[in-house]
Amino acid sequence: MIRLSNINKTFRVAKRKSGFGNAVKALFSREYEKIRALQDVSFTINDGEMVGYIGPNGAGKSTTIKIMCGILTPDSGECDINGSNPWKQRLRHVRDIGVVFGQRSQLWWDVPVIDSFDLIRDIYKIDENLYRRNLDEMIALLDLSEILKTPTRSLSLGQRMRCEIAASLLHSPKILFLDEPTIGLDAVSKIAVRGFIKKINAEHKTTVILTTHDMQDIEALTERILLIGKGRILLDGSLTELLKRSSANKILVVDYNGNVPSLNEHMSLVEQKDGQISVTFDPVELSVSNAIAHISAQVEVLDVSVSGISAEQMVAALYEEYRI
Amino acid sequence: MALFRIRFSAGLQYRAAAIAGISTQFAWGFMEILAFMAFYRSNPAAFPMEFSHLVSYIWVQQAFLALIMPWGVGGKVVETIVNGNISYELARPMSLYNRWFFETIADRVSRFILRCAPILIVALVVPEPFRMTLPPSLPQLGMFAAAILLTLCVVTAFCILDYISVFYTMSRFSGTIFVITADFFAGGYIPLPFFPEPLRKVVELSPFGAMQNLPLRIYSGDIAGMHAVRGIALQIFWLAVMVIIGKMLMKYSLKRVVAQGG
Numbered sequence: 342m343i344r345l346s347n348i349n350k351t352f353r354v355a356k357r358k359s360g361f362g363n364a365v366k367a368l369f370s371r372e373y374e375k376i377r378a379l380q381d382v383s384f385t386i387n388d389g390e391m392v393g394y395i396g397p398n399g400a401g402k403s404t405t406i407k408i409m410c411g412i413l414t415p416d417s418g419e420c421d422i423n424g425s426n427p428w429k430q431r432l433r434h435v436r437d438i439g440v441v442f443g444q445r446s447q448l449w450w451d452v453p454v455i456d457s458f459d460l461i462r463d464i465y466k467i468d469e470n471l472y473r474r475n476l477d478e479m480i481a482l483l484d485l486s487e488i489l490k491t492p493t494r495s496l497s498l499g500q501r502m503r504c505e506i507a508a509s510l511l512h513s514p515k516i517l518f519l520d521e522p523t524i525g526l527d528a529v530s531k532i533a534v535r536g537f538i539k540k541i542n543a544e545h546k547t548t549v550i551l552t553t554h555d556m557q558d559i560e561a562l563t564e565r566i567l568l569i570g571k572g573r574i575l576l577d578g579s580l581t582e583l584l585k586r587s588s589a590n591k592i593l594v595v596d597y598n599g600n601v602p603s604l605n606e607h608m609s610l611v612e613q614k615d616g617q618i619s620v621t622f623d624p625v626e627l628s629v630s631n632a633i634a635h636i637s638a639q640v641e642v643l644d645v646s647v648s649g650i651s652a653e654q655m656v657a658a659l660y661e662e663y664r665i
Numbered sequence: 666m667a668l669f670r671i672r673f674s675a676g677l678q679y680r681a682a683a684i685a686g687i688s689t690q691f692a693w694g695f696m697e698i699l700a701f702m703a704f705y706r707s708n709p710a711a712f713p714m715e716f717s718h719l720v721s722y723i724w725v726q727q728a729f730l731a732l733i734m735p736w737g738v739g740g741k742v743v744e745t746i747v748n749g750n751i752s753y754e755l756a757r758p759m760s761l762y763n764r765w766f767f768e769t770i771a772d773r774v775s776r777f778i779l780r781c782a783p784i785l786i787v788a789l790v791v792p793e794p795f796r797m798t799l800p801p802s803l804p805q806l807g808m809f810a811a812a813i814l815l816t817l818c819v820v821t822a823f824c825i826l827d828y829i830s831v832f833y834t835m836s837r838f839s840g841t842i843f844v845i846t847a848d849f850f851a852g853g854y855i856p857l858p859f860f861p862e863p864l865r866k867v868v869e870l871s872p873f874g875a876m877q878n879l880p881l882r883i884y885s886g887d888i889a890g891m892h893a894v895r896g897i898a899l900q901i902f903w904l905a906v907m908v909i910i911g912k913m914l915m916k917y918s919l920k921r922v923v924a925q926g927g
Contacts, residue, residue: 410755445748
């Protein structure tokens with residue numbers, strides 16, 4: 342169980358204007374700007390939940406994660422994770438958590454991956470049987486057998502990320518923090534990573550907290566999302582609810598032969614390309630069949646697809662709505 | 666221990682770097698001896714050390730350089746602070762101080778093992794007056810071993826203070842002047858007996874005097890008997906002081922640490 346209440350964190354950032362003169366001036370007197378990275382952040386996450394933590398760059402996602410991992414000490418506020426306070430009882434707390442920072446590496450750069458794993462086993466003092474069992478499971482699920490003997494520096498990003506995730510789970514943590522785990526991965530690796538996270542959550546009841554900019558991660562993995570912007574939690578709810586709430590509009594994409602079709606008063610244009618048009622409309626005002634009929638009356642229709650709004654568009658709309 | 670092993674195997678990979686390092690150290694060792702020889706010829710009476718002691722001092726210094734130098738280690742540690750990878754290290758159930766301490770020692774030992782043998786062998790076979798002599802007695806050798814191990818720990822504890830300063834400066838080179846000064850006062854360039862009198866006394870009691878100065882002079886017999894024992898006690902004292910200060914500073918710094926980026 343994770344409980345955060347009224348967490349605040351302010352960073353002090355040295356500022357100076359560009360140019361050499363100002364650089365010299367800054368040697369003598371610095372101006373600092375206070376950035377309120379987190380303001381009264383509170384939430385509760387239950388055991389076994391899988392939560393997507395989203396927000397634009399600089400919203401405070403990573404800061405929250407770092408506080409929950411015991412890396413940063415907040416200015417004020419309470420935090421209780423499975424009975425410990427992350428920054429006051431850091432050593433005890435981190436034994437139960439696994440962390441992956443997508444933009445960093447926890448593997449030793451110039452030795453084979455398996456050596457890094459063995460090192461982690463020794464740091465966490467993992468029981469040998471448990472270690473073997475976990476390692477075998479990771480090797481099977483993440484397809485690591487080929488790459489374990491390769492030095493980390495020779496791995497591709499996708500291979501490395503699979504190893505990073507495996508490394509964070511070797512000690513069977515109760516909570517897994519993933520900070521942008523799919524950043525920069527190709528489609529195949531992304532799907533592999535998502536599948537794996539899902540499996541771990543389902544089989545081991547590991548609580549997963551995931552930050553990402555990839556809405557497909559969120560769609561594929563999490564039922565609950567937390568939206569943060571400018572250091573405040575703006576929204577906490579289920580993805581399906583949000584999708585329903587944010588818009589019921591449909592999107593119709595038509596491939597056609599002929600002149601550009603005209604739209605009626607209920608439709609609005611999303612995109613117009615050579616031989617393809619996308620329009621959006623509210624199905625209450627205009628039924629789907631009527632919309633298709635309206636267009637097919639004007640042009641020869643080659644292909645049609647109708648969809649609801651995507652998670653990506655919904656989030657963009659949310660960012661817009663909250664002006665973050 | 667595990668950290669030790671992995672650091673060690675990583676360090677052993679760099680054979681080319683070791684060979685380059687060894688050649689530099691030979692060149693440096695010979696040059697230093699030649700320079701001192703010129704002084705010695707002009708006036709042996711004004712020379713505060715026996716020449717053979719000095720030659721041993723220089724060769725042992727070169728052979729054990731990786732264990733006793735206050736500079737050139739910890740690049741990886743500092744990098745984690747500057748680029749923010751320290752996040753991962755803090756997310757492990759391990760004291761960061763201990764981790765840095767053992768990592769630095771492992772780094773030093775792995776470099777030492779690759780480099781010491783060739784230098785010692787050559788130093789023992791080159792013609793007089795360049796030849797290194799063996800320690801005068803077995804107990805003297807034993808004291809040398811104890812002193813060099815303690816130097817390793819003292820220098821490493823000192824390096825960690827330098828690492829901690831990076832939390833505030835965020836620059837890899839901020840501590841360089843500090844570290845070079847330490848090297849100078851530890852006898853890294855000129856042995857301490859060559860220092861002018863009042864300064865020498867102060868430096869010998871300072872933490873710098875508890876670094877390479879002591880084992881190198883014990884080796885040749887320049888410091889012996891009770892003086893050597895007192896020196897070793899001083900090393901233990903400074904080691905304890907620096908570890909305590911280091912741990913306290915670390916605790917304080919980690920509360921304010923800002924992991925960079927991401």
